[in-house]
Amino acid sequence: MKSFAQKHQKIAKVIWNKPESHADFRIGLTCSSVYENALPGQFVTLHLPGNMTPLLRRPFSIHRLIKENKHVIGIEILYKVVGGFTEKLTRAITGDPIDLLGPIGNGFTVSKKFKKIALVGGGIGIAPLVFLADAITENGVCLSDSIACLGGRTSDDILCKSVFKSFDLTIRTTTDDGSEGEQGLVTRPLEKWITSHRPDMVYACGPMPMLRAVADIANKNELPCEISIETIMACGLGACLGCAVNKNKTTGKYQHVCIDGPVFDAKTHIF
Amino acid sequence: MRDRKFCVDIGGVDLKNPVMTASGTFGYGREFDELIDLNQLGGIIVKGLSLLPSPGNPPPRIIETPCGMLNAIGLENIGIEAFVNEKLSFLKNFSTPIFINIYGKTVDEYADLASRIDELDDVAGLEVNISCPNVKAGGIAFGVGCDAAAEVVESVRKRTSKPLMVKLSPNVTDIVEIAKSVEGAGADSISLINTITGMMIDIAKRRPVLANITGGLSGPAIKPVALRMVWQVAREVKIPVIGIGGIMNAEDAIAFLIAGATAVQVGTANFVNPRATIDIIEGIDSFMAKENLDQVGDLIGSIRI
Numbered sequence: 001m002k003s004f005a006q007k008h009q010k011i012a013k014v015i016w017n018k019p020e021s022h023a024d025f026r027i028g029l030t031c032s033s034v035y036e037n038a039l040p041g042q043f044v045t046l047h048l049p050g051n052m053t054p055l056l057r058r059p060f061s062i063h064r065l066i067k068e069n070k071h072v073i074g075i076e077i078l079y080k081v082v083g084g085f086t087e088k089l090t091r092a093i094t095g096d097p098i099d100l101l102g103p104i105g106n107g108f109t110v111s112k113k114f115k116k117i118a119l120v121g122g123g124i125g126i127a128p129l130v131f132l133a134d135a136i137t138e139n140g141v142c143l144s145d146s147i148a149c150l151g152g153r154t155s156d157d158i159l160c161k162s163v164f165k166s167f168d169l170t171i172r173t174t175t176d177d178g179s180e181g182e183q184g185l186v187t188r189p190l191e192k193w194i195t196s197h198r199p200d201m202v203y204a205c206g207p208m209p210m211l212r213a214v215a216d217i218a219n220k221n222e223l224p225c226e227i228s229i230e231t232i233m234a235c236g237l238g239a240c241l242g243c244a245v246n247k248n249k250t251t252g253k254y255q256h257v258c259i260d261g262p263v264f265d266a267k268t269h270i271f
Numbered sequence: 272m273r274d275r276k277f278c279v280d281i282g283g284v285d286l287k288n289p290v291m292t293a294s295g296t297f298g299y300g301r302e303f304d305e306l307i308d309l310n311q312l313g314g315i316i317v318k319g320l321s322l323l324p325s326p327g328n329p330p331p332r333i334i335e336t337p338c339g340m341l342n343a344i345g346l347e348n349i350g351i352e353a354f355v356n357e358k359l360s361f362l363k364n365f366s367t368p369i370f371i372n373i374y375g376k377t378v379d380e381y382a383d384l385a386s387r388i389d390e391l392d393d394v395a396g397l398e399v400n401i402s403c404p405n406v407k408a409g410g411i412a413f414g415v416g417c418d419a420a421a422e423v424v425e426s427v428r429k430r431t432s433k434p435l436m437v438k439l440s441p442n443v444t445d446i447v448e449i450a451k452s453v454e455g456a457g458a459d460s461i462s463l464i465n466t467i468t469g470m471m472i473d474i475a476k477r478r479p480v481l482a483n484i485t486g487g488l489s490g491p492a493i494k495p496v497a498l499r500m501v502w503q504v505a506r507e508v509k510i511p512v513i514g515i516g517g518i519m520n521a522e523d524a525i526a527f528l529i530a531g532a533t534a535v536q537v538g539t540a541n542f543v544n545p546r547a548t549i550d551i552i553e554g555i556d557s558f559m560a561k562e563n564l565d566q567v568g569d570l571i572g573s574i575r576i
Binding site for chain 1: 295296297298302303305318328329330331333334338339340342344347490491519539541542543544546
């Protein structure tokens with residue numbers, strides 16, 4: 001896990017904003033050149049200029065970088081409509097100003113040494129895994145020996161299946177209601193796959209119970225595993241310390257998603 | 272450098288402009304260095320420090336509320352020694368006065384912190400947070416009683432000659448009598464208000480939203496309460512008053528100056544827009560130009576009633 005890109009705040013412009021599924025949208029925003037150094041797993045915070053309600057900025061993972069002539073000209077955010085902020089965000093149209101701050105936090109460890117990889121995404125937690133898959137393949141690692149386990153409540157929550165198909169990896173999907181793939185938890189196909197294909201790295205992003213289950217499986221099998229945690233946050237700068245999550249096993253201290261994460265080592269995280 | 276018209280004196284410290292950062296909303300300063308020029312600020316008040324490091328409260332620590340936020344961070348901080356060794360050298364690089372906000376669980380802890388800070392040449396002054404529970408008085412906050420508030424301020428006053436700003440809790444029956452009491456105990460200035468105690472409940476779980484059950488409300492929601500208290504206090508004390516509470520833009524800051532504040536602190540707005548302080552300084556400048564005012568002092572206490 002590393003972090004080095006300098007943070008930058010600017011009024012970005014909406015490039016496009018379109019529905020992805022019944023409750024998910026995809027927005028493209030212009031960004032500064034600091035995002036050339038953005039890492040998969042890092043996030044940004046958004047604010048709708050002039051809005052007091054909702055008041056605080058909202059964190060979103062970077063779903064993908066938008067490139068033109070090999071240069072980063074924008075970022076894509078995949079978001080679920082869950083409340084007042086995201087509802088307002090769906091109404092943004094091309095050219096609208098959005099206050100963009102980032103990139104924030106650390107990123108997933110990308111290494112040529114990891115040849116066989118398990119990507120585990122739950123619901124909107126699938127979003128940053130696409131940027132991760134982009135970075136892995138750009139780093140020269142072919143994902144054909146790897147797996148993406150994608151879980152959700154219903155088939156609508158299984159996002160980016162066609163994108164993952166383009167990476168030529170094995171895809172397993174699970175839903176709570178069985179409307180897509182296997183009925184049950186995303187950890188079931190993961191566990192099955194792990195026993196026959198010992199991966200070099202497990203990456204996971206999704207709700208806390210899923211992360212806990214994935215971390216348990218990885219730790220039990222002594223596999224390296226990085227989990228990306230989402231939480232309520234105010235500043236995103238390490239100033240308010242409001243985004244504290246569980247303690248670190250080694251230091252015994254609370255970890256803060258914006259400065260210590262959002263990516264954490266599954267071995268040192270106390271759930 | 273801005274011209275002289277922006278300078279204010281807050282009880283022995285000259286600020287180049289009346290806009291400071293509120294404790295707990297600006298980290299140790301460095302967190303905002305990538306985003307704004309810290310030299311432009313009137314003053315930086317760093318995160319509240321205790322004698323020893325404090326782990327803070329369990330999560331969840333924050334929740335957004337209508338036009339505000341509720342927090343129970345639990346004053347997580349690295350402790351005074353780590354601050355001196357790891358953070359202060361960075362802050363020395365700036366011309367902006369640095370204030371250390373202190374809190375303790377006993378009067379002696381406050382006094383020991385004051386002694387330590389008195390030795391630090393790079394620190395302009397102290398802000399004393401008296402809203403903390405006094406463990407020797409069954410956990411009642413020092414700042415809700417005149418005697419306890421005065422006792423803390425007197426003990427700090429004895430141990431430092433540095434300018435002393437005392438930050439008042441709004442969770443009191445009569446803010447004016449507390450203000451007079453800390454003024455009598457030796458405060459050089461008074462800052463108010465700290466957060467208002469509040470609570471949120473998750474009705475599906477029938478549980479408090481914050482792990483700490485209660486928290487402190489901040490943001491635009493508390494601005495009218497803060498303005499009222501600043502106005503009440505400023506007309507009853509002789510020392511400068513620093514206004515805090517939901518200041519989001521220059522108009523808010525100007526209202527506090529008109530109510531009688533000599534300077535302001537910007538808090539929650541730093542989370543919403545890290546450039547808020549800079550925008551506010553520029554906005555006060557524009558307002559003064561529009562109103563043909565020569566100095567910021569022409570605004571302070573200029574309320575017409």
